Amino acid sequence: MTVPTGQRLLPDASGAIRRRGVLAAGLAAAAIWPAGRALAQRSDNVVKIGVLDDMSGPYADQQGMGDVVAARMAIEDFGGRVGDSPIELVHGDLQNKPDVGMGIARRWYDQERVDAIFGLGSSAVAIAVQQLSREKGRISVTVGAGTTELTGKACSPLGVHWLYDNYALARATVTALTGEGKKRWFFITSDYAFGHSLEQNGAAMVRAQGGEMLGASRVPLGEADYSAHILRAAQSGAQAVGLALAGTDFINAVKQMSEFGLMRRGIQPAAMLCLITNIKAIGLPTAQGMVFTEAYYWDQNERTRAFSERFARLHGRPPTMMQASMWGAVTHYLKAVRDAGTDAAEPVMARMRATPIEDFMTTNGRIREDGRVIRDMYLMRAKRPQDSRGEWDLLEVVRTIPGDQAFRPLSEGDCPLVRRG
Template identity: 75%
Template sequence: MNRRTLLGGAVALPLTAIRPSEGRAQSGISDGVVKIGVLDDMSGVFADQQGMGDVVSARMAIEDFGGRVNGAPIELVYGDLQNRADVGLAVARRWYDQERVDAIFGLGNSAVALAVQNLAREKQKIDVVIAAGTTDLTGPGCSPFGVHWTYDNYALSRGTVGAVMAGGGRRWYFITSDYAFGHSLEANATAALRGLGGQVVGSSRAPLGETDYSSHLVRAAGSGANVVGIAAAGTDFINIVKQMGEFGLSRRGIQPAALLCLLTNVKAIGLDTAQGMVFTEAYYWDQNDQTRAFSNRFARIHGRPPTMFQASMWGAVTHYLKAIQAAGTDAAAPVMAKMRETPINDFMTTNGSLRVDGRVIRDMYLMKAKQPAQARGEWDLLEVVQTIPGNEAYRPLAEGGCPLVR
């Protein structure tokens, strides 16, 4: 990694409403400033669903909080993790050691998230994972300073696998992104599938950023599967679904199982191809008046409704700032204690909670892509077909293997 690459990994985001020279911070705030970093995929296969949209949402949260906490100004920086653990870890290390960042949010790649959470544990700094899905973050890799905020691969798999199998999809072939996220998603989906009496008839792994899935789809078509479980995300997921249509798998009775799908993915695929596809999410912009109100504000800045990652960034940053306010300090241990004892309530979460293993418990939703004729506008793409209560959606605390659980 060269110096130019590393320096390109983080850029200060000016917040015109936040001026560090105004006033004096209370003594409980280290360095007189609360500094938040957003470290995400800004330029790769996940940029559309996290990226600068996450930065917009974090900035909205800071401004909604008033730009200060306990008398101290709040600053925001952001960086591009480039979907490389070495790059993400280098940026995080520099932020923690040199730039005095108090907490890092986002971490939208499972390999990067695991590496940064290990570093945060060592440095006794807070990390809040928004978009990475691996359940190892709250299992063997859990941290007293780590938070897995929005979703995880266990919750995604349980909802989607159950719905697909109820529709007759019992024989699965997996196409899996070959890194920590994909491996975790396939493992969780396989466990759910077998628990319901389903069968895995084959699988193949593809590098992150693959563009031609023809060889994988040929193997899937010849495997006897009636479902292709897609353990991939972002542009990779979009390409697999589109190429399934081009290869005629749907005409042969083989359906896609979307193990991680978001609003922007459905838009990119188009309802002609995506119609009827079911998947599990933590948020949809058109659920109720509160979700619509936030979405309208966000869209005025970013040009479109938020994904579940982008929406949940607002709640994560707000909850963190509330904890600092309640603790009277930005020191990691007392802030984490307040984050755990304070219920999570915002426009997308009702009475959520943060467990000792770092898992946030919130309701999840089984979504279905609409028929083209049902869409009333450009982003009217989905409908909520089922609410999955938080206490049913996530892995039981005792089953994760987190060393913090006694």
């Protein structure tokens, strides 16, 4: 179902919720705000959520309206209200441009009284909106972007990095491939904050595993012709080509690597960020054997399958890890609003940090001091065509990476919020 940008998905209704600014207490005081109390008066009487993502560009397939569908499912599962106050959902297309994303976010905050923004599937936009949210006293929950700066120098007391980051993606994938003898690496990198961060983390992992970096080639977002970059990678003598790309950029690069015969020559495409929709688009004959790191796969257990079936009835296919985790992010936020008795950002964030994250895809998750959600990650492998039992039976879980091992240590992030010993 396509919903016009900015349309309310749930009707208006009168209700009661605390006015922003009534609570002046900081996070420490907010942490003891009485749970379960009735929501106090606020001017607009609404809990309003915005989903800001790529709706029309190279990442729309893995984020896009699928994220809106998942957010709507979460709101409906929550009952559509917090106390007597209705929950509203708006969405916008950030177009992978910081000025566009910031313009939408500023309008939402200043004119439409949005309480929290979710998604932010572009690293440059996510960093900018996280800072804006801090200035405006609102909450931002990054689901789709990967840059580790969100929990590094750009960390925020009102920001959460919910799903994955480039450190976690690079660590498991690089470790697996270097362990198979792929020691010489070349990177093809999307030329903006996400790609730079992913290449930086990947290269650091290669060197940490005793490998060698032979070079890198930067490409603009939305590149269609990768021939020159692939030729450079092949001529470098690399055994693995780290693809610090995503969405259709990643798909195009892998297909063209296959057309140029790199796989037949034993040169392995190393997927730094890959999703089930990417494997579907590439096809198992080309993608088979590719390893990468994910936070969710629809066929892991009964709970993941049940959510996937519900989502597919609305969206036509299983969710990506980003779309699945949007449900969990919105649900966790709404629980915090309910338990804090207000939608004021500081007490709600305190509740979010204090409450364990438990849902169909996350067990024993938690929000760390720097805003990083600690969750298990999974090393995945694309199946051989003959092993696939159906259209979306594309992956197998190779191993689980426990959350406390998957992500960058707190001490290495340079987040100003982290207390020093």
